[in-house]
Each structure stands twice: as structure tokens, then as C-alpha cells.
Amino acid sequence: QLQLVESGGGLVQPGGSLRLSCAASGFTLDYYAVGWFRQAPGKEREGVSCIDSSGGSTDYIASVKGRFTVSRDNAKNTVYLQMNSLRPEDTAVYYCAVGLYYYCSGYLRAEYDVWGQGTQVTVSS
Numbered sequence: 001q002l003q004l005v006e007s008g009g010g011l012v013q014p015g016g017s018l019r020l021s022c023a024a025s026g027f028t029l030d031y032y033a034v035g036w037f038r039q040a041p042g043k044e045r046e047g048v049s050c051i052d053s054s055g056g057s058t059d060y061i062a063s064v065k066g067r068f069t070v071s072r073d074n075a076k077n078t079v080y081l082q083m084n085s086l087r088p089e090d091t092a093v094y095y096c097a098v099g100l101y102y103y104c105s106g107y108l109r110a111e112y113d114v115w116g117q118g119t120q121v122t123v124s125s
Helices: none
Strands: 003-007 010-012 018-025 034-039 046-051 058-060 068-073 078-083 092-099 112-115 119-123
Touching: 003 092, 003 112, 018 034, 018 092, 018 119, 034 068, 034 078, 046 068, 046 078, 058 068, 078 092
Parallel strands: 010 119
Antiparallel strands: 003 018, 018 078, 034 046, 034 092, 046 058, 068 078, 092 112, 092 119
16 A cells, blocks of 8 residues: 655744654655645645655745755655744645656646645644
8 A cells, every 4th residue: 555654743832843754655755756745724735845756856935945954765765854943834734745756846736646644733832
């Protein structure tokens, strides 16, 4: 069974940090880009970051650039999202998803195949 499982979410104060993990089972992530998305209450799901299959190329949306870092460990079949300097507007359910290609092609949902169940990130004092 192809599965992605996110973990690492939680409640953190503004300015704090969290590291999300996205672990794959039933298949290898080695050949695919992986995207991180988030969905805040009442808002559309938006792409946040992407990493290509080798880890050599990454992408971030403007609002998280310089604060978030995406990485991957193909030996562990896991992708990470390090989130620093968190803001209340970062509050959302965060999802990871496997892209259809080895490179980051953008954040169209149709270009991502397997999705995780999501992990809640709440930034609040």
C-alpha cells in the first residue's frame, strides 16, 4: 500500500520552530519530487515548498522563504520541512505529496499523486 505519513506538527509560540517529517512506505521516494502544502481554515490548499528527487533543487513560496527549509534523506525514505520563525499566519494543516516527476513542476494538485493525511501546525501565544 502506497502511503505517506506526516508527523511533527503541534502548538508553538510565534517565533518558534517545528520540524515536519514525511515518511513514505510501500514505495521509494528516490525518483520523485515531493511537495509540501498547507490548508488554513476557510482557505484553499496552497503549495509551500518543493524538493526535487536528488535534493539538489528546492523551491519556496515567498511568504516562507528564508524561514522554512525542505530537505530529504532518501536512505530513510523521508522528507523534512524545518520551519523557523513561525508566525500565526503559518497555522494550517500541512500535507506532503509525491510529485509525478523527478523535478519540481509547481504546485498544481493534479501534478501530485500520493498524499499524506496531514499534520496540524498551530502558531499561537
